[in-house]
Amino acid sequence: MFAPALSQPARETLNYSGLVEAVRNGEAQELLWDPDLRKVRVTLPDGRRSVVDVFSENPVLIQEAAAAGVPLTIQDSSQQRALMGLMVNLLLVVLILVGLGFLLRRSAKAANRALGFGRSKPRLRAENDIKICFEDVAGINEAKDELQEVVAFLKQPDRFTSIGARIPRGVLLVGPPGTGKTLLARAVAGEAGVEFFSISASEFVELFVGVGASRVRDLFRQAKQQAPCIVFIDEIDAVGRQRGAGIGGGNDEREQTLNQLLTEMDGFEDNSGVILLAATNRPDVLDTALLRPGRFDRRVLVDLPDRRGREAILNVHARTRPISPEVDLAAWARRTPGFSGADLANLLNEAAIVTARAQKQCIEDNHIMDALERVTMGLPAAPLQDSAKKRLIAYHEVGHALVATLLDQASDLDKVTVLPRSGGVGGFASLTPDEEMVDSGLVTRARLQARMAVSMGGRAAELVVFGKQEITVGASSDIETVTATAREMVTRYGFSSLGPVAWEGNQAEVFIGRDWLQQRPTYSKDTAKALDEEVQKLAKQALATACTLLSGHRPLLDELTDALIEQETIGGDQFRAVVDRYQGATAPVRDSVRGLPNKAG
Ligand code: ADP
Numbered sequence: 001m002f003a004p005a006l007s008q009p010a011r012e013t014l015n016y017s018g019l020v021e022a023v024r025n026g027e028a029q030e031l032l033w034d035p036d037l038r039k040v041r042v043t044l045p046d047g048r049r050s051v052v053d054v055f056s057e058n059p060v061l062i063q064e065a066a067a068a069g070v071p072l073t074i075q076d077s078s079q080q081r082a083l084m085g086l087m088v089n090l091l092l093v094v095l096i097l098v099g100l101g102f103l104l105r106r107s108a109k110a111a112n113r114a115l116g117f118g119r120s121k122p123r124l125r126a127e128n129d130i131k132i133c134f135e136d137v138a139g140i141n142e143a144k145d146e147l148q149e150v151v152a153f154l155k156q157p158d159r160f161t162s163i164g165a166r167i168p169r170g171v172l173l174v175g176p177p178g179t180g181k182t183l184l185a186r187a188v189a190g191e192a193g194v195e196f197f198s199i200s201a202s203e204f205v206e207l208f209v210g211v212g213a214s215r216v217r218d219l220f221r222q223a224k225q226q227a228p229c230i231v232f233i234d235e236i237d238a239v240g241r242q243r244g245a246g247i248g249g250g251n252d253e254r255e256q257t258l259n260q261l262l263t264e265m266d267g268f269e270d271n272s273g274v275i276l277l278a279a280t281n282r283p284d285v286l287d288t289a290l291l292r293p294g295r296f297d298r299r300v301l302v303d304l305p306d307r308r309g310r311e312a313i314l315n316v317h318a319r320t321r322p323i324s325p326e327v328d329l330a331a332w333a334r335r336t337p338g339f340s341g342a343d344l345a346n347l348l349n350e351a352a353i354v355t356a357r358a359q360k361q362c363i364e365d366n367h368i369m370d371a372l373e374r375v376t377m378g379l380p381a382a383p384l385q386d387s388a389k390k391r392l393i394a395y396h397e398v399g400h401a402l403v404a405t406l407l408d409q410a411s412d413l414d415k416v417t418v419l420p421r422s423g424g425v426g427g428f429a430s431l432t433p434d435e436e437m438v439d440s441g442l443v444t445r446a447r448l449q450a451r452m453a454v455s456m457g458g459r460a461a462e463l464v465v466f467g468k469q470e471i472t473v474g475a476s477s478d479i480e481t482v483t484a485t486a487r488e489m490v491t492r493y494g495f496s497s498l499g500p501v502a503w504e505g506n507q508a509e510v511f512i513g514r515d516w517l518q519q520r521p522t523y524s525k526d527t528a529k530a531l532d533e534e535v536q537k538l539a540k541q542a543l544a545t546a547c548t549l550l551s552g553h554r555p556l557l558d559e560l561t562d563a564l565i566e567q568e569t570i571g572g573d574q575f576r577a578v579v580d581r582y583q584g585a586t587a588p589v590r591d592s593v594r595g596l597p598n599k600a601g
Contacts, residue, residue, distance in 0.1 A: 014042065019052045023064045030071050033058070036078040132186045138316045139309025139341060140180055143302045147171070147188050150275055154192035154228050157273065169265055170276040170295050172236070174283045175302030178342030181279035184302060185232040188277065195229040197222065201238040201278075204257045212239065212257030220264040220274075228273030236278040240286045258287060265295045304340055307333050313341045317348045322362040332368055335414075337433040347371055377428060378421040383568070392462070393426040394418050394564045395557070396474055399461025400429035400454055401570075402557060403546045405579050409450035413576065417569040426474065429457075432572065445495045452482045452542035453549075460546035461557065479539070486538035487531075496534040503531060556582045 014022065019042055022028045030043040033054070040054045040061070054061065065072040134144055153160060153167045160167060173181040182198070189196035199219060204212040223231045239257045265276065278296060280286065290296055305313055311333035318329060336344065348363070350371035355363045374380075384390045401416040411431040418427035431454070434447075459475035494500030503523055523531075550557055560578060564570055 014050045014052050016052060016054060019050075019054070020060060020064055023061065023068050023070050026068050026070070028065075028068070028070045030073070031061075031065055032073050032075055033061075034075045034077050036076060036081070132183060132190045134187050134191055136316060137180055137183050137187050138312035139305035140184070140302050141309075143173070143175075143184060143300045144187075146298070146300045147184060150188055150277075151191045154188075154194050154230075154273070154275065157228075167273075168275065168298050170278065171298040171300055172283065172286075172291070172296040173277060173279045173300050173302050174281070175279075176281050176304055176340060178340035179302045179304060180341040181302050182232065182234060183341070185230060185277040185279070189230040192228070192230070194273075195226045196232065197226070197229060198232040198234065200234040201236045201240065204239050212254070213260035216257060216260040216264055223274045228275075231274060231276050233276065233278040235280065236290075237280045237282045237285055240278075240280070240290045258290070262289055262295065304338065305344075307337070310336055310339060310344060313344045314348065317345050321348060321352050324362045324364045327363065327365055327368065332372075335372070335433065343375070347375055350374055373421075377425060377430075378423045381420040381422045381425075383419055384426070387565075389426075390418055390565055391561070392466070392472065393474070394561045395461045395465050396458035396472075397427045397429045398557060398560045398564055399459075399464075399546065399550055400457035400478075401575055402553060402560065402579070403457035403460070403549055404429065404431055404454045405576055406549050406553065407450045407453060407545075409444075409446045410454050411451075413572040415569060415571050416564060416575060418564055419568050445489070445493075448485055448489055448495070449538075449542065449545075452485055452538065453545040455479075455482045455485075456539075456543040456546040457550070460543060460550050463543075463547055464550045464554065465557070482539050482542055483535065486535045486542075489538060490531055490534045496538070498527075498530055498534055503527065553582070 019028070019040060022042065022044070023031070027045060028042045029045055032041040034040075035056055035058075038054055038056050039051055040058075041049055041051050043049050062072065064070075134148075137144060150168070150171060157167060173184060175181055185198070186196060197219070204215050219231065223229055239254055239261065241254070241258075276296070283291075283299065286296075291299075311330050314329040314333055323329075332347075336347065339347070347368070348371075351363050351368040354367040354370045354374075355361075358367065360367070384393070397416050397418060401413050404410040404413050411434045414430040414432045416427070416429040420426050421428070455478045456475075458478055459471060462471045462475070489495040490498060491503040494502070556579065559582070560570070560575065563578070
């Protein structure tokens with residue numbers, strides 16, 4: 001192309017007349033003329049070159065060049081430029097096409113994603129990923145025994161099919177959260193050495209109607225390809241609730257999903273090697289169609305562990321942690337009634353964290369104690385400085401502790417402290433849980449009354465020591481507890497003068513959409529009034545019992561409070577020793593409390 005040559009630096013600048021002159025004088029060696037650019041490049045005798053702007057028509061220059069015999073070359077760059085323009089345009093078109101293609105691909109991907117939402121996303125675990133066996137699941141032996149059978153079905157199906165037995169399609173694991181249902185399902189897959197698919201039923205439910213159903217189809221399609229395998233559906237009540245139960249009509253999407261689930265469960269052939277395990281803690285709300293034979297026809301109860309179960313679970317989780325030989329896990333199992341497997345695992349994990357923080361090598365009793373308090377009472381807060389407030393809290397807590405120690409039917413005091421905890425807890429008195437009572441669930445009326453009196457111990461101490469005007473709001477949660485207990489005693493257990501009538505159902509069982517309408521009281525206004533009066537009477541009685549006990553032991557109350565303020569924490573044994581010493585020195589106040597025998601004296 002001509003342009004680069006023209007753009008070469010001209011060492012001498014010529015104008016048009018100079019150029020004509022140079023040509024005429026024979027000083028120009030060569031001329032290169034581009035009419036399109038209207039430029040002439042002239043080569044001078046010493047080899048220098050110069051570019052001169054000229055007219056588009058140059059008869060004079062042509063004549064002079066011809067006359068002087070200077071070679072004149074015409075270069076037409078218009079074609080080159082046209083070609084260049086064409087190429088630039090082509091490049092532009094290509095760029096636009098590439099851009100468009102990119103945009104199209106992006107939107108196609110988005111569309112794919114939108115259309116692929118129907119595919120379920122069960123998490124497939126490869127067999128060697130599953131390291132969980134039955135020995136990792138402790139404390140729920142009955143459930144384990146029942147599921148052994150499922151393992152046998154999966155391992156040796158012929159043993160059953162040869163005699164015409166039909167392998168169960170679905171097993172429903174029922175139990176409170178954290179009791180190890182998921183763990184158990186994994187252990188079944190682990191023991192049988194089969195693939196494990198897991199999905200939470202809530203993942204079926206989406207914004208779009210029909211998505212859930214298509215996810216169910218997809219899940220079963222995948223499962224059938226992988227048979228034999230375990231498919232675990234967690235929280236099945238999210239889709240398996242009774243149809244037509246929602247307020248203001250059923251939820252179409254959920255019902256469609258459930259229908260699809262029912263159809264799929266019917267659809268796969270007997271003995272296909274796919275076994276469904278589902279977990280729920282609300283079996284009562286499940287649709288009956290889901291529970292009929294051929295679907296989830298087996299129910300395995302996975303309940304909260306009892307003392308031995310808790311010990312076994314603690315042992316399982318202690319295997320992977322360095323525990324001091326002095327730690328008695330059986331004792332910890334005794335102190336943790338009502339804990340689920342997950343709670344116990346969490347307790348030991350917290351204990352390990354406490355141990356690491358204390359830079360110790362193995363977990364000791366005090367670390368587990370710390371962890372237990374963190375789990376049940378909250379994190380420790382800064383100790384109180386204000387002595388008036390501390391004294392008030394100390395009286396309140398000693399009130400609880402003393403009533404618990406003096407009443408025969410109350411659980412034993414574990415410890416009392418004025419070290420605050422996060423969440424506004426100024427101090428607390430903890431009792432050793434009565435394992436027999438918790439595990440058997442058989443609580444007597446006297447125990448409930450004693451429990452209420454202990455709860456009222458804090459308010460009673462404030463009343464006895466500071467008087468009516470100085471009582472504080474600190475007892476509000478105690479009062480709530482007492483009211484709830486009293487209400488249950490009257491309305492559910494028949495522990496009042498209103499007789500053995502269940503006035504109210506289990507409040508915890510309210511399930512929007514089915515029980516809601518049934519939860520309206522079935523008694524008259526008069527009965528409601530009588531119930532309230534009975535509840536009030538029981539609560540007042542509890543407070544009176546606590547007040548009588550504390551005012552009868554006022555010097556002891558003061559002594560223990562002083563000790564607590566100084567020591568900040570008093571263990572149950574030490575507390576009982578002080579009470580025993582006091583009672584040895586004074587006459588017992590046995591008859592002072594109506595109907596509730598004292599522990600000592
Ligand atoms: P769920 O499915 O019943 O809500 P999970 O199976 O998810 O409970 O349990 C959560 C965790 O708690 C488990 O990973 C395990 O560490 C612990 N855990 C629960 N139950 C047990 C048990 N019976 N034995 C051992 N560990 C348990």
